[in-house]
Amino acid sequence: MIFVLDVGNTNIVLGVYKDDDLIAEWRLSTDPKRTSDEYGVQVLKLFNSKELNLDEVEGVIISSVVPNTMYSLEHMIRKFLKVDPVVVGPGVKTGINIKYDNPKEVGADRIVNAVAAHEKYNKPLIIIDFGTATTFCAITAKGDYLGGAICPGLKISSRALSENAAKLPEVKLVKPPKVICKNTVSSMQAGIIYGYVGQVDFITDKMINEMIEYGEEKPLVIATGGLAKLISKESSKIDKVESFLTLDGLKIIYEKNKE
Template sequence: MILVLDAGNTNIVLGVYDGSKLISVCRLSTDSKRTADEYGIQVMELFLHEKLDTSDIKGVIISSVVPNIMYSLEHMIMIYFGIVPIIVGPGVKTGINVKYDNPREVGADRIVNAVAAHEMYNRSLIIIDFGTATTFCAVTAKGDYLGGVICPGIKISADALVEKAAKLPRVEITKPQKVICKNTVASMQSGIVYGYIGQVDYIVGKMKKEMMDLGEDEPFVIATGGLAKLINEESKSIDTIDSILTLTGLKIIYDKNKE
């Protein structure tokens, strides 16, 4: 069995693969103050809850956009699993040709998503990841990572609105039935959700045009991340949702580098 870890700004997602089958998915909150032992105890409890045996894990791969937790995560894996993990970064085989001005600047999660999507669809792609930040990535049919867009995530946008406007309350991120609303809470929800949907559709439209101007076919749009389903309910630009896209990419990269 293989353990894959995707460390984001808000959560660390753990997936366990038995062969090509994903048999377990768990989440921990990301905390740079936790030690290797604290993470280890949490992971052991998750394995116990999922009825998994750590001795069955034969390989581990980690992607992270949070440098401050990498020491603890790497040492947790070495201490509790007895394995030196593969870390997604420079020198790791991905099969993706990164066309960024400085390829080292591209977040590991964006590369991992691109690997999974390219492997599965083998066509022109736009990948949207609704995380703490929302990222849009452009990948050509032959696997060139062209670059993309980084926006404040929908929760960050909502939090900023509350923090900077003294009379506005904190609201649940949910879609009201109408855009024109008759109370403050619903009006905020309308602006947050429908405004974000408009942003997504506009950015995707511009990205499609730029990619097609380069000779690509119209890109297929894949969304992942916690709020992908909410945005997809009204968005006109998302073709499919894949909630485990990053875990899939990590497994593919592990297989390319396990030697």
């Protein structure tokens, strides 16, 4: 079995692969204050809940955008699983050629998504990852990572509205049936969600045109991340939702580097 961990600013997404099948997937809240033992106990409980044995894990790979979590996570893996983890970063084989001004600035999660989508589709791609931040990434048919855009995530945008306007409450991210709403909560939900769809479609449309100008065919647009399904239902630009794109990418990168 291969154990994969995607460490984001809000959640750590964990998965277990047996051969090519994702047989378990969980989410933990990201907390840099947790010790290696605390992480280890949680992981042990999660494995037990699926009747999986830690001793059967032959390899581990981590991607992280939260450096302060890494000491505890790496120490936990060595202590509880008795293996050295592969950490996505400089020196790790990905098969992706990064065209950023400074390749080290590209978040590990964006690289991992690019690897998974390129391996699966082998065509021009735009990947939208709806996480704490929403990232847009452009990848050519031959696997060049061209760059992209980053904007505040949906939850950050919603929270900022309630925190900075005294009379506006926190609201659930639920799509109202109409944009012309008759109460404050629904009005906020309409503005947040439909406004975000407009942002996503505008940025994606600009990226499609720039990739065509670059010489690529019209790219396939893939959405991933926790809120991908919510936005994709209203978007006119998103072609596919890949809920486990990052975990799949971690598995692929592990296979490329396991020797």
